[in-house]
Amino acid sequence: MESAESVVKAHIKSAGPMDVGQFMALALGHPKFGYYMTRDPLGARGDFTTAPEISQIFGEMVAVCMAEAWLRAGSPDAHLVELGPGRGTLMADILRATKGAPDFVNRVQVHLVETSPVLRAAQKAKLPNIKVTWHDSVETLPTDAPLLMVANEFFDALPMRQAIMTERGWHERVVGLDGDTLSFGSRASLLPLPPKPVGTIIEFAPAREAVMDSIAARFQKQGGLLLAMDYGHDLAGAIGDTFQAVRKHGFCPPLEHVGDADLTSHVDFARLAQVAESKGCAIYGPITQKVFLESLGIRERLNQFLANSPDATELVGGVERVTQDGGMGTLFKVMAVAGNVTFCPLKPAGFHSLS
Ligand code: SAH
Numbered sequence: 001m002e003s004a005e006s007v008v009k010a011h012i013k014s015a016g017p018m019d020v021g022q023f024m025a026l027a028l029g030h031p032k033f034g035y036y037m038t039r040d041p042l043g044a045r046g047d048f049t050t051a052p053e054i055s056q057i058f059g060e061m062v063a064v065c066m067a068e069a070w071l072r073a074g075s076p077d078a079h080l081v082e083l084g085p086g087r088g089t090l091m092a093d094i095l096r097a098t099k100g101a102p103d104f105v106n107r108v109q110v111h112l113v114e115t116s117p118v119l120r121a122a123q124k125a126k127l128p129n130i131k132v133t134w135h136d137s138v139e140t141l142p143t144d145a146p147l148l149m150v151a152n153e154f155f156d157a158l159p160m161r162q163a164i165m166t167e168r169g170w171h172e173r174v175v176g177l178d179g180d181t182l183s184f185g186s187r188a189s190l191l192p193l194p195p196k197p198v199g200t201i202i203e204f205a206p207a208r209e210a211v212m213d214s215i216a217a218r219f220q221k222q223g224g225l226l227l228a229m230d231y232g233h234d235l236a237g238a239i240g241d242t243f244q245a246v247r248k249h250g251f252c253p254p255l256e257h258v259g260d261a262d263l264t265s266h267v268d269f270a271r272l273a274q275v276a277e278s279k280g281c282a283i284y285g286p287i288t289q290k291v292f293l294e295s296l297g298i299r300e301r302l303n304q305f306l307a308n309s310p311d312a313t314e315l316v317g318g319v320e321r322v323t324q325d326g327g328m329g330t331l332f333k334v335m336a337v338a339g340n341v342t343f344c345p346l347k348p349a350g351f352h353s354l355s
Pocket residue numbers: 029036042050051052053083084085086087090113114115116119136137151152153154157158
């Protein structure tokens with residue numbers, strides 16, 4: 001029976017081993033068998049959960065940050081864009097939280113960049129009565145007004161590649177076949193990297209950089225703000241293998257359960273920042289998700305809820321989880337990218353702890 005795994009194997013048999021980025025692209029995004037194309041992976045019955053699914057207050061804080069930036073930019077007509085919106089929960093929370101600011105809701109148009117038909121359907125159901133335009137990529141987003149963008153756990157799902165230092169210099173890590181089993185190998189490759197001890201792995205992600213480059217170029221022309229949240233680090237070209245697969249809320253080896261497990265790697269925020277800066281954008285952060293949410297008043301908002309309905313205990317657990325030290329609160333980082341004179345000089349709310 002055809003499956004993501006059989007597609008990958010057939011590809012290797014005909015064209016030879018593939019780089020880790022090609023493997024990720026096929027396993028996650030193959031139009032018929034790709035992981036994201038065939039399911040809603042979120043929630044208790046899925047494979048993993050995310051901050052917007054854990055706490056509605058997460059989305060409210062994102063809304064505060066974006067609406068505040070928009071106000072300070074002079075309340076322009078704008079496009080409100082989410083990249084990889086999952087079930088549409090974050091966008092629904094942003095729109096609910098900004099209802100009290102009719103100017104904002106009336107002046108923005110909603111755009112969702114999503115490749116999965118299953119998740120597009122979930123987003124449609126979550127956002128009834130909202131005019132939404134869907135896009136396959138950022139390339140088709142409108143060019144006529146500033147872009148207010150948010151991306152939670154989007155960049156980490158885009159393909160990443162790995163360089164590995166061997167006795168014979170830097171090689172690219174590849175996925176090949178050992179008999180009929182998928183296995184990692186390496187092939188000689190011209191990678192302009194400094195020498196490191198044998199076995200060292202360095203990750204790089206041209207696909208992520210290309211998306212950031214495209215967003216930054218847009219920002220310079222039409223203005224905009226991006227809030228990107230991801231499991232990641234702030235050290236350009238950091239060392240180490242962060243390729244991971246998650247299935248049913250636990251880790252599994254990345255070459256097993258092809259098309260049936262989520263594949264991600266840590267986001268190299270420093271590298272993405274360099275790309276955006278080279279296009280003239282301003283960068284804020286990355287800061288930890290905890291600092292971001294607490295500076296925006298997540299605790300005060302929680303207390304407000306509790307004062308009105310003291311038994312809203314699940315809200316307490318949710319806020320604890322998304323701000324937890326050593327957990328989501330510190331492993332997840334938030335970086336803001338702002339472009340052109342309208343948005344550039346404005347440090348977004350939530351980033352005031354930065355000097
Ligand atoms: N932001 C959501 C979902 C995160 S999962 C949340 O926080 O709950 C990753 C999301 O990115 C899914 O919606 C997935 O379908 C989407 N996605 C993955 N690769 C994509 C690509 N190349 N282009 C657009 N969307 C993509």
